Amino acid sequence: MKTVVQEDSGIKNKNTQHAIKNDFAFTLKSTCLDENYHPSSKTRLTTNFANLARGANRQQNLRNALNMINNRFNSLAHLDNPKGDRYHVTLEILTVTMSIDDKGGTNDLPMIEVLKTNIFDRKTGQQIEGVAGNNYSSYVRDYDFSILLTDYNKDKSSISVPENYGDLHGKLYKCFVNSTTYKEHFKKSPIICLSVSSNKTYTRTEYQHPVLGYEYQQDHYSLTDEYFFKMGLKVRFFMPPNSVAPMAFYHSGDLLNDYTDLGLISSISTMETFQKIYRPEIYNANSVAGKIYQPSLKHEDYSLTRVEYDREERSRLAVEQGKYAEEHFIKPYKNILENWSANFNL
Template sequence: MSKEFAFTIKSICFDENYHPSNNTRITTNFANLARGASRQENLRNTLQMINNRFNSLAHWDNPNADRYALELEIISVDIDVEGKGETFPTIEILKTNILDRKTNKRIDGIVGNNFSSYVRDYDFSVLLLEHNKDQATFSTPENYGELHGKIFQSFVNSETYSNNFNKAPVICLSVSTTKTYHRTANQHPILGVEYEQDAYSLTDEYFAKMGLEVRYFMPANSVAPLAFYFRGDLLNDYTDLELISTISTMESFQKIYRPEIYNANSPAGKCYQPSLKHQDYSLTRIVYDREERSQLAVKQGKFTEEQFIKRYQNILDQWAANYAVV
């Protein structure tokens, strides 16, 4: 048996008054939106986009398209490797909460949605780049993603998780620009039309090591499919409103982060390959610095290498070797 690491969580509201804390991941998309002269307008417009999209999807008994509003919490997860009370910030995810203005009820949404991780920054922006430097063909290092995947599963299986969240996480990301997606005949009333691909992307394989399956759906009035990473049964484990909370939140973020794909002026066809070089798209009014985020990911990954990977190398190696995936 492998000794379990201790996890602690903290939450902060993501609203128009949000200010990134000093110890937040500087590469997180939330921090990027909440900096600069346009920060409050950015946040206000982002939240309005999310609410508008939610109400367009939850249209029943909602004649004025204003019945619901989403409240978002950024959940930060810290890990204590040695059991001495000294923690390292590990994961940031997003929790949705649904406010029903008609009944004045607050309904739990889904935890997960966006996903940020220090170790993932290290894996993709440091380890993978160094492994492929001056190599003729691309490859991944031995046991690539294993440590990160086991840390994530350890957190989801922990008492800390079960004491705070009722359902397994769902993470919703952009589809890959390296793969081609094919529309199927399968259609879900909320998630929309399902797409499939012939081979998993590097991100799909990485998330599989986190114990997550993936399916791709393009909701009604969307222009590109989203990738949904989940445990269990995506179509039956969650209510319509829970699924809508994830779609509306993450599609809105993707319109900001990747407008070439998610704010394109025409929808994906039966055979679809996403591209960030696509020119027929519209920009949102929200300022987002994609280049800055990429540069900071390398800096954040190197910080993780020094302060987490190298510092706890022996403990992490032994723990990962003995950790039994459930």
């Protein structure tokens, strides 16, 4: 794993003439995700790639997943690609850690992990930058959804959210993606691609994008949508060509014009592969979503991939890692975080 850069956030406190002494410092590390990848002890184990890279069949799991990504990429990037092997996609795991105090008290806690795609064109020999974002994970998000929200709704008949729910997480995300560090290393803002919600209904529109496919619209916003809005992200839903269900694309800029076709294809091929593995009931179903579509994890007419996955373990680890964030970040730095959040403006 290589450290790319470290930078103080330099956020100022409006109530003083000086910077807050405990400025946040981000460290960005990059790790190659290939069939030889082994999760670090500092990696969130609920991430798609870490979940696959454990157990007796870890190497075959990774090899199969990476082959699926490359095959899907070439099927979408079919122009001047008669053999379906012109492009090769490689993946980097980007781990963002954050330090609050001079002692580096939180350097062992990855705040955010995402995947970045890189594309190699075998015909021209050109290396093409893909898209950052894709699989998105965060310890604070684990805390918000698996600890805070669960405790808040423990004795309630319907789900509601606490006041200022998601504010801290959203501001931490904005602070990083708008930092000089991010802008020096990435030309475009991230795309975070997730599964559609199983308790929402989606209606296909007449708009069809050449790469993203048919656009869908949902009946109302979800809790995840609201949470991501606080990160400065909006959402659109598209079902790419030869897919069986739409995916949610969270973005801050212009999804249709800010990215190249190959960049969008790299995001689709990567995240559709993971969704086929983790939610085969939706994304590896044997029937295609209709004009009006409601996803269901109880759907029985689907196919399994040749990649092993333990969904129950992943849910359990989300709770464990949410507790870890609470104990090592939320509680010990409560006053600093509240002060910083109250004075953060972007």
